[in-house]
Amino acid sequence: MAVSNNEVKTALIIMYLIGIICLGITFFVLKKVNGQFFTKFSIGLISVIFVMGIILTELYQL
Numbered sequence: 001m002a003v004s005n006n007e008v009k010t011a012l013i014i015m016y017l018i019g020i021i022c023l024g025i026t027f028f029v030l031k032k033v034n035g036q037f038f039t040k041f042s043i044g045l046i047s048v049i050f051v052m053g054i055i056l057t058e059l060y061q062l
Contacts (some may be wrong), residue, residue, distance in 0.1 A: 026042050
């Protein structure tokens with residue numbers, strides 16, 4: 001069971017890092033295409049990353 005918990009924690013951290021990378025790429029692309037950083041898509045992506053951060057904080061009891 002402990003191995004399974006560590007695998008879940010690792011998967012969540014990897015998902016969080018992928019989300020941050022996608023957010024950075026999204027901001028860069030939006031700035032190049034539209035001249036704006038924030039759109040509905042980027043705000044939705046920020047919300048998902050924020051929720052993942054809360055989950056990770058609760059998981060690790062930080």
